[in-house]
Structures are given as C-alpha cells and as structure tokens.
Amino acid sequence: MPYTQVTRAQLRGLLRNRLGNAAATFWRDDELNTSAIQPALRLFNLLTGFWKRRALFNTVAGQVWYPLPSSITSNLRVSWRDFPLSPSSFYDLDFGRPIWESETTVSGGDVPTQPKVYSIGALNLIAIWPADAAGSNSLIVDGIAATPILSTDASFVDIGQEELSGLLDCAQMLAVFKESGKELTEALEVFKKFLKSAGERNSILLASSTYHKFLGLDTLRQKKPYKLEGERLGAR
Amino acid sequence: MSWTLLTTPPTWNVTDQELLKRLCYHLLENGNADASTSPSTAMFSQSQWLAALNQRQQKFLRDTACVVARATQASTPQVARYALPGDWIHTRRITWGSIG
Numbered sequence: 001m002p003y004t005q006v007t008r009a010q011l012r013g014l015l016r017n018r019l020g021n022a023a024a025t026f027w028r029d030d031e032l033n034t035s036a037i038q039p040a041l042r043l044f045n046l047l048t049g050f051w052k053r054r055a056l057f058n059t060v061a062g063q064v065w066y067p068l069p070s071s072i073t074s075n076l077r078v079s080w081r082d083f084p085l086s087p088s089s090f091y092d093l094d095f096g097r098p099i100w101e102s103e104t105t106v107s108g109g110d111v112p113t114q115p116k117v118y119s120i121g122a123l124n125l126i127a128i129w130p131a132d133a134a135g136s137n138s139l140i141v142d143g144i145a146a147t148p149i150l151s152t153d154a155s156f157v158d159i160g161q162e163e164l165s166g167l168l169d170c171a172q173m174l175a176v177f178k179e180s181g182k183e184l185t186e187a188l189e190v191f192k193k194f195l196k197s198a199g200e201r202n203s204i205l206l207a208s209s210t211y212h213k214f215l216g217l218d219t220l221r222q223k224k225p226y227k228l229e230g231e232r233l234g235a236r
Numbered sequence: 237m238s239w240t241l242l243t244t245p246p247t248w249n250v251t252d253q254e255l256l257k258r259l260c261y262h263l264l265e266n267g268n269a270d271a272s273t274s275p276s277t278a279m280f281s282q283s284q285w286l287a288a289l290n291q292r293q294q295k296f297l298r299d300t301a302c303v304v305a306r307a308t309q310a311s312t313p314q315v316a317r318y319a320l321p322g323d324w325i326h327t328r329r330i331t332w333g334s335i336g
Contacts, residue, residue: 028266028270030257030270030271031261031266031270031271034254034257034258034261034271035257035258035261035262038254039258042250065242065243065306067243067244067246068246069246070246070247070248070249073248090329094329099333101331101333102333102334121304121306122301122302122303122304123246123302123303124243124245124246124303124304125243125304125306146248146249147249149249177262178261178262178264
C-alpha cells in the first residue's frame with residue numbers, strides 16, 4: 001500500500017524552507033517540481049531500488065528472450081513456476097554452452113527439464129535457459145519499478161517520513177545548481193548526506209568503490225600510495 | 237534481405253517534455269515564467285534544444301547499451317555480407333542458428 005503522508009505541495013514547502021527566504025522568488029513552483037523534486041525521486045530510486053514491482057508473464061513455447069514491461073526499470077529476481085532461476089552472464093552461457101539458445105526443456109542429455117538460469121540482456125530484456133518447450137507457464141520478474149510521477153500538488157509522495165530528510169538533501173543540491181558558485185560547492189556536503197542515507201538503505205551501494213571515493217572514504221590509497229610524489233629515474 | 241525487429245523499445249516515464257523543461261530551467265532560459273514544454277528562446281531555437289537532447293540520448297545509449305533491440309534475418313546462400321538496419325548504433329552480439 002503506498003504511503004499517503006506527504007503531498008508534493010508539502011514536500012515543496014519543506015524544500016523552500018531549506019532554500020531560504022529568497023526561494024519564493026528565485027525558484028518557481030514548477031521549477032522545483034520539475035528540476036528538483038522529481039529528479040531527486042528518480043535518483044533516490046536509482047540508488048536504493050526503493051520502489052519495486054512484480055511482473056507476471058506466460059512463457060511462450062521455445063522462446064528464449066523475454067522483453068520486460070516499461071513499469072520495471074531493472075530486474076532483480078526471476079522465477080519460473082515459483083522456482084527461482086539463477087543469474088548468469090552471456091559470457092558464461094556463450095562460452096559454456098555455445099548452443100544454449102537452441103536448447104529447450106525437451107532437448108535431453110544434460111539439458112535440464114525446466115528453466116534453471118536467466119541472464120540480463122539489457123534493462124528491457126532477459127533470457128532464460130533452457131527455453132520452456134511447453135510454454136504457458138508462469139515467469140515472474142521482480143524488479144525496480146519506474147519512479148512514480150508526481151503529477152499534481154495533491155499527489156502523495158510514496159515514501160515514509162523517515163526518508164524525507166535524505167530526499168530533501170538531494171532536492172536541495174539539485175535546486176542550488178542554478179545558483180552555482182559557492183552555494184553549489186557547499187551543497188555538495190548536503191548531497192553527501194543524501195548519499196549516506198541512500199547507502200544505509202542499500203548495502204550494495206556501500207560496497208561500491210565509486211561511492212566510497214565520492215564520499216572521501218577511500219583513504220587506503222592515500223595512506224599507501226603506489227608511487228611516491230615526485231619520484232624520478234636515477235640516483236636519489 | 238531485410239531485418240525483422242524482434243523487440244519493441246520500452247517506453248519509460250521520462251518524457252522529452254520533462255527534460256526540455258529541466259534544460260530550460262538550468263540554463264535560466266525560462267525568463268519570468270514557467271518553462272515551456274516546447275521552448276524556443278532568443279538564444280536557442282526549438283530544433284537546437286531537441287538536437288542537444290537527441291545527441292546526448294544517442295551517446296548515452298551507445299555508451300551504456302542499457303536498451304537493447306534484437307533483429308533477425310534469414311541468411312542467403314553464398315552471401316557473406318549483410319547490411320545492418322539503418323538505425324543500428326552498435327552490435328553487441330551475433331548468433332547463427334537453424335530455425336525449425
């Protein structure tokens with residue numbers, strides 16, 4: 001059930017409070033909706049996978065590739081008749097089983113009698129192996145849902161109040177992009193707070209080296225430099 | 237010889253109108269009004285806005301391959317070269333197999 005605690009108008013009011021007294025004239029309502037709030041929601045969803053959706057297909061006899069609905073932007077888990085499939089890569093499939101696309105559940109030999117593996121072709125495409133020879137079985141994809149669009153001021157933000165602070169951090173940084181200069185530089189610290197709150201929700205993000213580097217947490221490299229500063233050839 | 241497209245591109249919920257408005261606001265081209273969904277200002281014509289968006293979108297798709305299309309065509313005996321579809325950015329993977 002979606003959250004119905006904060007509307008877009010209320011969220012914009014909270015953002016204006018953060019942006020200061022000049023906000024009412026410097027940023028238009030539509031501008032904050034379009035350039036700060038909606039992109040912040042998208043970024044939050046991208047980093048945390050907060051909104052999730054399940055899609056159900058019927059398999060088609062012998063079909064290997066399945067396009068995903070646009071309500072799912074990235075898939076996380078695939079199951080066939082409630083049996084979870086293992087993720088694999090095209091590299092493994094192509095080099096491990098060169099004719100995997102031609103194999104179905106009735107191929108015999110060492111080919112399994114039900115789909116066992118799925119592979120991600122792109123954001124919009126998955127493949128299963130082996131293909132379901134009979135078809136008309138359920139294929140369930142759990143994935144990250146497309147970010148909700150707040151179309152009116154009365155639209156509720158489908159998010160709990162515990163996430164609002166981080167979301168407003170991100171929206172604030174996006175809004176002050178317009179000001180640039182010192183304001184934008186200082187807002188980067190606010191943006192780091194948003195990234196930290198996103199990392200608390202998504203442990204995969206915490207394991208990312210890019211994330212650590214951006215937050216200034218990658219101190220090991222600084223402590224143990226591979227090369228000394230000013231190092232030159234010849235006698236020292 | 238012609239290609240048959242096997243997948244239709246997805247339609248996600250980021251619209252060109254949303255991106256145009258954001259561009260307009262970030263570049264301070266909205267003046268004293270809400271940004272238009274089809275902006276045409278003294279500095280940028282509408283075709284320039286769209287060209288910038290399209291160019292960036294194509295580069296993004298080329299660099300990330302986040303959306304992939306599949307196309308097939310029957311091979312022709314003794315023919316070694318096949319022209320790709322006109323809207324092809326980059327070939328990711330090719331397979332050959334018998335049908336039926």
